[in-house]
Amino acid sequence: MKYFCFQIIVLSLLLVSCSATAKPDKVIPDELKEGQKQFQRVCASCHGPEGIGRGKTPKLIQKKFFMESFSNEEITTTILKGSKSRKMPPQKRRVKEGEIKEIIKYIRYLQTQ
Numbered sequence: 001m002k003y004f005c006f007q008i009i010v011l012s013l014l015l016v017s018c019s020a021t022a023k024p025d026k027v028i029p030d031e032l033k034e035g036q037k038q039f040q041r042v043c044a045s046c047h048g049p050e051g052i053g054r055g056k057t058p059k060l061i062q063k064k065f066f067m068e069s070f071s072n073e074e075i076t077t078t079i080l081k082g083s084k085s086r087k088m089p090p091q092k093r094r095v096k097e098g099e100i101k102e103i104i105k106y107i108r109y110l111q112t113q
């Protein structure tokens with residue numbers, strides 16, 4: 001009986017620790033993992049881990065930021081120079097060129113979800 005109780009405790013501890021470390025993001029294709037990592041590092045503090053916005057920060061998954069209305073070049077410029085209104089500060093020092101490409105790939109993926 002004692003052993004059984006011990007097992008229950010170990011099991012529930014395992015469960016708790018798993019749910020605590022689980023990230024909010026869903027499973028994504030491998031080739032997007034780098035973009036996701038960089039997005040989490042540079043953009044998520046303001047735009048949320050899945051681009052769903054936070055407070056006054058816009059949702060990047062909304063239609064007005066889809067490719068047809070907001071091109072990859074515009075995203076790149078926004079990242080490098082900040083937004084036109086300057087509400088978003090430039091992130092130039094925090095990202096390399098290659099990382100921007102990966103971030104954009106990840107944003108485009110989020111927009112299809």
Ligand code: HEC
Nearest residue numbers: 042043046057058075078079083084085086087088089091
């Ligand atoms: C310090 C907070 C902050 C960080 C970090 C940040 N953003 Fe923003 N972002 C904002 C805010 C605030 C706005 C709204 C700006 C506005 O309305 O002019 C915005 C707007 C945008 C827009 C829309 C620009 C427009 O002209 O409407 C894009 C695209 C964007 N962010 C992408 C990114 C990406 C990609 C990253 C990471 C590389 C990032 N942002 C990092 C705060 C941030």
